[in-house]
Amino acid sequence: MIASGPQLLSYQTGTSFLHRLDPRTKLLGAAVIVTGVLLAGRPSAMVAAYLLGAAAGLLARSLLPALARTLRPLVILIIIFGIIITFVTPGHALFRIGPIVFTQDGLDLAVRLGLQALLIVYGTSLLTLTTPPLSLAAAMEWVLGFLRWFKVPVRDIIAMVAIGLTFVPLLIEEVQKVIAAQRARGADLSMMSLLDEDSMGALMIPLLLANLRRGEELADSMEARLYGTGPRSSLVVWHWSRTDLFTSIVLLLTLAVIAALAFTPLGKF
Amino acid sequence: MAVLEHTGRRSLTVDRGEIVSVLGAPGSGKTQLALELAFLARPREGEVLLHGKPGLPKRSMPGANQRPREVTMLVQNAEDQLFARTVFDDVAFGPRHLNLDTEEIDDRVERALSAVRLEGDVRERSPFALSGGERRRVALAGVLAMEPEVLILDEPTANLDPRTRNEFNAMLEPLRHRSAIVWFTASAREAALADRIYLLKDGQTEEIGGAAELLKNWRSLAGAGVELPALYELAGILATDGYRLPETADAAALEQAIVHGWKDRHDR
Numbered sequence: 001m002i003a004s005g006p007q008l009l010s011y012q013t014g015t016s017f018l019h020r021l022d023p024r025t026k027l028l029g030a031a032v033i034v035t036g037v038l039l040a041g042r043p044s045a046m047v048a049a050y051l052l053g054a055a056a057g058l059l060a061r062s063l064l065p066a067l068a069r070t071l072r073p074l075v076i077l078i079i080i081f082g083i084i085i086t087f088v089t090p091g092h093a094l095f096r097i098g099p100i101v102f103t104q105d106g107l108d109l110a111v112r113l114g115l116q117a118l119l120i121v122y123g124t125s126l127l128t129l130t131t132p133p134l135s136l137a138a139a140m141e142w143v144l145g146f147l148r149w150f151k152v153p154v155r156d157i158i159a160m161v162a163i164g165l166t167f168v169p170l171l172i173e174e175v176q177k178v179i180a181a182q183r184a185r186g187a188d189l190s191m192m193s194l195l196d197e198d199s200m201g202a203l204m205i206p207l208l209l210a211n212l213r214r215g216e217e218l219a220d221s222m223e224a225r226l227y228g229t230g231p232r233s234s235l236v237v238w239h240w241s242r243t244d245l246f247t248s249i250v251l252l253l254t255l256a257v258i259a260a261l262a263f264t265p266l267g268k269f
Numbered sequence: 270m271a272v273l274e275h276t277g278r279r280s281l282t283v284d285r286g287e288i289v290s291v292l293g294a295p296g297s298g299k300t301q302l303a304l305e306l307a308f309l310a311r312p313r314e315g316e317v318l319l320h321g322k323p324g325l326p327k328r329s330m331p332g333a334n335q336r337p338r339e340v341t342m343l344v345q346n347a348e349d350q351l352f353a354r355t356v357f358d359d360v361a362f363g364p365r366h367l368n369l370d371t372e373e374i375d376d377r378v379e380r381a382l383s384a385v386r387l388e389g390d391v392r393e394r395s396p397f398a399l400s401g402g403e404r405r406r407v408a409l410a411g412v413l414a415m416e417p418e419v420l421i422l423d424e425p426t427a428n429l430d431p432r433t434r435n436e437f438n439a440m441l442e443p444l445r446h447r448s449a450i451v452w453f454t455a456s457a458r459e460a461a462l463a464d465r466i467y468l469l470k471d472g473q474t475e476e477i478g479g480a481a482e483l484l485k486n487w488r489s490l491a492g493a494g495v496e497l498p499a500l501y502e503l504a505g506i507l508a509t510d511g512y513r514l515p516e517t518a519d520a521a522a523l524e525q526a527i528v529h530g531w532k533d534r535h536d537r
Contacts, residue, residue, distance in 0.1 A: 177344075178350060180304065180309045180310075180344065181344040181347060181349075181350040182350060182362075183309060183336065184307055184309055184341055184342035184343070184344055184412070184421075185341055185342075185350075185362065185363040185411050185412050185415060186338060186341065186362075186363030186364070186366045186367065186415045187362065187363065187366060188366055198362065198365070201352050201353070202350075202352050202362060204352075205352035206349055206350045206351070206352055209349070210349060
């Protein structure tokens with residue numbers, strides 16, 4: 001209502017290679033990128049992880065401008081935190097401004113954490129941008145299916161996750177609505193004022209109530225359509241194609257390469 | 270000079286002591302225009318002038334709150350925005366941001382609550398223990414307690430039952446002595462309660478003299494989705510159904526034409 005930019009996490013229609021891939025393969029891809037970059041303690045492994053990310057990006061080229069817009073605020077945040085980390089980490093001094101000492105160890109840590117955070121958000125955004133929330137939930141259900149043997153209510157958990165993902169844009173809209181309403185009656189809801197208890201309540205309580213109400217209505221309307229009364233068949237028919245098989249093999253090999261670079265003498269140069 | 274003015278294609282003015290209504294069908298952009306007038310959204314076109322001067326600086330820093338305090342707005346379904354432990358605290362929320370002393374806040378809350386006819390022990394009750402109509406009134410009191418020069422009302426009676434709706438409308442009239450009022454509504458009957466009426470359609474405003482003038486356009490209003498008095502609503506449906514009805518907005522003539530049309534069809 002107040003500002004409508006590209007929305008984080010929301011699915012964009014398209015026909016790119018990533019769009020056509022089986023959601024389970026994409027889930028594997030995101031998992032490989034996240035694990036890969038977390039393992040990448042050495043520069044060589046980091047480069048390999050980023051090459052994988054770049055390759056994935058090239059397979060959904062049309063989304064890159066929108067993705068760049070979503071990531072821009074994150075980059076600013078990473079830089080700010082990076083600077084803080086650089087001078088709060090003890091170690092070999094690099095240079096000093098007054099009493100503040102910037103250290104080499106801090107710089108190394110800041111760069112590594114920054115690159116990791118960026119690639120994790122980038123990889124998972126590629127997944128959510130190219131996969132409708134319901135397919136994504138179905139893929140998660142498939143992957144977590146084994147938990148059913150341990151009496152975990154996988155389907156209900158996944159239904160909750162799917163609903164949560166679908167409602168993210170609505171939640172953003174709701175936040176903007178509440179902010180406008182409270183400002184309209186004189187509140188100063190800037191970032192700083194959120195530290196004040198009264199303003200925090202003015203934002204959080206209406207938001208919480210709206211969501212409880214929405215949840216209740218949603219539950220009623222689902223039960224009115226007999227949700228939860230009997231066994232459910234699956235809406236999704238899986239198509240595991242040769243492309244998916246090939247992509248998965250490439251993904252796992254890349255993960256092996258990253259791990260090798262990170263932990264064996266191979267990546268030490 | 271007008272207290273508040275919007276220039277451009279959606280031009281409108283409001284003066285001290287005046288109630289002005291903006292009539293528009295759902296989806297005609299009422300809320301957007303209301304937010305612009307309350308300096309809560311940048312105008313899509315035109316400018317908003319407070320006492321003849323731009324109300325917002327040309328470029329504002331993110332996070333800085335430079336919104337003029339002279340204008341407040343009752344948003345749609347404003348009772349959803351109540352949050353405090355007691356009615357008193359909720360109404361006092363706005364004034365507390367004005368750096369007033371406790372006595373002044375107390376006075377303002379008292380005045381606002383009596384203006385919306387919520388008296389007695391209500392102030393110590395939880396807003397969540399009240400009925401929907403009462404909560405809407407608490408929300409209105411919260412806006413009134415800011416003692417604004419201009420009060421923007423975005424469909425203040427939406428989702429209220431007919432009786433509460435009439436009570437609410439009757440409460441708005443005396444408020445003109447405190448603030449100039451811009452009242453956004455989708456109902457022609459409510460719009461007619463104002464001193465002047467603007468019709469918002471296709472991203473443009475058009476000033477209409479009064480209720481009689483407004484109903485001359487009943488054909489186009491009925492087509493646009495504006496709520497009309499029952500007779501005109503019926504005439505609108507029948508006209509699209511092939512009844513030949515006169516152009517007049519005169520209620521008696523219209524009624525007669527409808528009755529004759531009915532007889533012609535069914536006596537054969």
